[in-house]
Amino acid sequence: MQVFHRFLFLVVSVFLLLPQPAKAQKKLDVVTTLPDLASITKLVGGDKVDVFPIATGYQNPHFVDPKPSYITKLARADMFVTVGLDLETGWVPPLLNSARNGKILKGAPGYVDVSVGVPLLQVPTSVSREQGDIHIYGNPHYWLDPVRGKTIAQNIYEALARLEPANEAYFAANLKQFDDQIDAKLVEWEAKMKPYKGTKVIAYHNEWPYFEQRFGLEIIDFLEPKPGIPPTPSQLAKVIREMQQQHVQAIITSPYFKTDNADLVARKVNGKVVILATSVGAFPQIKDYFDLFDYNLDVLTKALQSAGM
Amino acid sequence: MSFLRISSSLLVLSLWAAGSVAVAQDRDSTAAVDSLLIKELEKEMAGQAAATPTPTPAQAAPRSAPTTNPRISVIGDLRAWYTSEGERNVDAELHEAELSFQSVVDPYARADVFVAADHGPGGFHFDLEEAYLTTLSLPHQLQLKGGKFRSTVGKINRIHPHALPFIDMPLVYLNYFGEEGLNDEGIELSWLVPNPAFFQEFTFEISRGPGEGESFVYSGDNRLLYTSHLRNFWDLTPNSTLEVGLTGIAGPNPNDRSTLMGGLDVTYKWKPVQFNTYHSLTLQSEAFLSDAGQIPGASTTTFGMYALATYQLARRWFLTGRFDQSDVPDDASWNEYGASATLGWHLTEFQKIELGGRTLWGDGIDRSSQALARVIFVIGAHGAHEY
Numbered sequence: 001m002q003v004f005h006r007f008l009f010l011v012v013s014v015f016l017l018l019p020q021p022a023k024a025q026k027k028l029d030v031v032t033t034l035p036d037l038a039s040i041t042k043l044v045g046g047d048k049v050d051v052f053p054i055a056t057g058y059q060n061p062h063f064v065d066p067k068p069s070y071i072t073k074l075a076r077a078d079m080f081v082t083v084g085l086d087l088e089t090g091w092v093p094p095l096l097n098s099a100r101n102g103k104i105l106k107g108a109p110g111y112v113d114v115s116v117g118v119p120l121l122q123v124p125t126s127v128s129r130e131q132g133d134i135h136i137y138g139n140p141h142y143w144l145d146p147v148r149g150k151t152i153a154q155n156i157y158e159a160l161a162r163l164e165p166a167n168e169a170y171f172a173a174n175l176k177q178f179d180d181q182i183d184a185k186l187v188e189w190e191a192k193m194k195p196y197k198g199t200k201v202i203a204y205h206n207e208w209p210y211f212e213q214r215f216g217l218e219i220i221d222f223l224e225p226k227p228g229i230p231p232t233p234s235q236l237a238k239v240i241r242e243m244q245q246q247h248v249q250a251i252i253t254s255p256y257f258k259t260d261n262a263d264l265v266a267r268k269v270n271g272k273v274v275i276l277a278t279s280v281g282a283f284p285q286i287k288d289y290f291d292l293f294d295y296n297l298d299v300l301t302k303a304l305q306s307a308g309m
Numbered sequence: 310m311s312f313l314r315i316s317s318s319l320l321v322l323s324l325w326a327a328g329s330v331a332v333a334q335d336r337d338s339t340a341a342v343d344s345l346l347i348k349e350l351e352k353e354m355a356g357q358a359a360a361t362p363t364p365t366p367a368q369a370a371p372r373s374a375p376t377t378n379p380r381i382s383v384i385g386d387l388r389a390w391y392t393s394e395g396e397r398n399v400d401a402e403l404h405e406a407e408l409s410f411q412s413v414v415d416p417y418a419r420a421d422v423f424v425a426a427d428h429g430p431g432g433f434h435f436d437l438e439e440a441y442l443t444t445l446s447l448p449h450q451l452q453l454k455g456g457k458f459r460s461t462v463g464k465i466n467r468i469h470p471h472a473l474p475f476i477d478m479p480l481v482y483l484n485y486f487g488e489e490g491l492n493d494e495g496i497e498l499s500w501l502v503p504n505p506a507f508f509q510e511f512t513f514e515i516s517r518g519p520g521e522g523e524s525f526v527y528s529g530d531n532r533l534l535y536t537s538h539l540r541n542f543w544d545l546t547p548n549s550t551l552e553v554g555l556t557g558i559a560g561p562n563p564n565d566r567s568t569l570m571g572g573l574d575v576t577y578k579w580k581p582v583q584f585n586t587y588h589s590l591t592l593q594s595e596a597f598l599s600d601a602g603q604i605p606g607a608s609t610t611t612f613g614m615y616a617l618a619t620y621q622l623a624r625r626w627f628l629t630g631r632f633d634q635s636d637v638p639d640d641a642s643w644n645e646y647g648a649s650a651t652l653g654w655h656l657t658e659f660q661k662i663e664l665g666g667r668t669l670w671g672d673g674i675d676r677s678s679q680a681l682a683r684v685i686f687v688i689g690a691h692g693a694h695e696y
Contacts, residue, residue: 056547056583063585065580072504072507075450075501098452099501100447100450103446129657129688228657230624230625233352233353234353237350237353256583257584264350
């Protein structure tokens with residue numbers, strides 16, 4: 001048993017070298033998958049919450065690395081907010097499985113799937129991966145519609161009130177303010193987009209249906225031949241033809257896709273590449289959920305205007 | 310210490326190669342890819358001019374209902390190879406078909422079961438690769454795992470071979486743990502250390518001892534296999550991370566004595582947050598020191614290591630170079646070396662094709678070479694891999 005004693009000694013000395021646990025915090029610790037959910041949580045939770053978003057605003061939300069440092073955050077969290085459906089399926093399950101935190105597991109009061117009650121688009125009637133990386137529950141990019149953002153805020157409010165009933169009135173007042181601000185802003189945003197209603201555009205990836213529907217665009221095709229499959233020459237040729245035939249001038253893409261393919265197509269049809277933000281923080285000036293739409297509509301209308309649409 | 314010289318020069322070489330590829334890529338890619346793309350584009354457009362667009366057929370099957378079935382998936386591993394040794398130089402096989410069943414059991418635990426049909430002499434053999442229960446919400450950031458599972462030692466022992474960026478296992482794993490790695494029936498307690506500065510996870514496992522193994526075996530008496538691992542992880546910058554792991558293993562060996570093993574694993578990853586699907590780099594090394602007890606009361610100290618670099622050339626292309634050096638547990642004079650390169654084409658998240666070559670040499674070992682190809686496919690709901 002001498003070997004075992006030596007071994008045990010090693011184990012015990014490692015334990016003794018370890019630092020002591022940090023003190024508990026008074027504010028509600030919230031971890032969200034996307035910065036947009038963090039922004040809405042901050043707006044509803046006010047100074048009663050500490051919020052940490054896992055993904056960065058200019059990161060592809062389908063492909064976030066489940067780094068162990070996030071496990072540390074999740075282990076201490078009181079609440080976890082997720083877009084749900086299957087957007088984060090590649091990185092949330094391994095993080096939650098390792099977080100050892102029963103408070104934020106699916107079904108627990110601290111697990112908040114904000115897709116609850118959100119009307120979804122593109123819910124497939126059959127599922128096959130022949131179609132590429134399809135989303136089996138419907139398109140998950142619903143936070144890009146500010147009206148659906150109100151449902152997100154409602155879900156977050158309900159969770160906060162459930163976890164901290166003492167502050168329910170405070171959260172309710174913040175929620176009301178959020179909803180009112182969305183309503184007020186929506187009038188402004190829709191007025192801004194009105195001249196461009198029905199404008200046909202091309203998108204890189206199928207992540208804009210909610211934005212498209214809310215602001216009256218018409219996305220006629222994608223640079224990706226199938227969701228998640230990188231653009232192919234035949235797809236680009238098809239898109240160029242469509243753009244020429246239907247007089248389409250703009251290609252919408254996201255900060256995490258390289259623009260070489262989009263630039264090439266734009267050169268062929270004398271069109272414009274418009275990089276829109278998919279999340280809060282994608283560009284330095286987008287500091288909260290309202291800025292996201294301010295920025296996108298500003299960039300989009302300027303581009304469409306200069307393209308003579 | 311020639312292996313140190315060789316390994317360090319190889320690492321430097323692969324670093325340099327990766328670096329120069331990165332620089333070249335940044336400099337030339339736009340122009341070169343553009344003109345290539347333009348050429349193909351012209352061809353496509355000429356061909357498409359006459360073609361009429363085909364309408365996409367409507368789909369009308371009902372959605373599948375929610376179910377309490379576990380998530381089921383099948384992973385296929387097809388291989389073909391050429392080897393410079395032996396009578397039969399060219400061969401191919403369905404190397405393995407792995408079935409996995411994964412589900413939450415109840416609010417307190419989840420279960421993972423992996424069954425594999427392996428190609429073996431005389432046909433396929435079903436084998437239970439892993440089957441274990443993991444707790445989900447123990448207090449004090451503890452997690453308990455019980456059953457048969459890949460032990461938490463080193464870096465790649467826990468990773469299923471199909472998820473590795475190379476086809477051939479490193480010599481140090483083959484020589485010390487065997488083809489399947491250290492995979493035993495036991496119980497593991499892991500603790501997320503409440504360290505506010507960086508991620509730390511401590512794992513301690515007691516297992517019965519593997520039925521067969523190079524370093525450790527099941528013992529007829531009460532001796533068990535003890536394994537521990539301390540995983541340390543730092544975010545160096547938003548784009549790069551460093552992981553350092555320490556491993557300790559003690560247990561009965563095939564000589565009816567005990568073996569003590571210590572290991573060090575270091576992994577550096579670079580992946581830009583913004584364009585995270587285009588380029589990335591992984592540098593990884595593991596080393597194990599073994600002290601194996603022998604019959605006359607003496608012990609043999611041996612060493613094995615590998616170092617690798619994986620560079621993501623483009624969205625779907627990965628290139629891996631690896632250097633191996635390894636003794637065998639009972640023979641310090643057995644110095645085996647290996648160098649390998651693997652090119653992987655990841656068509657989607659569900660299919661990859663890899664081509665590789667490797668060469669082995671050593672003191673008193675004839676130099677041999679192999680060319681390998683493998684196709685990995687996944688159907689079903691195979692879960693995501695850990696970082």
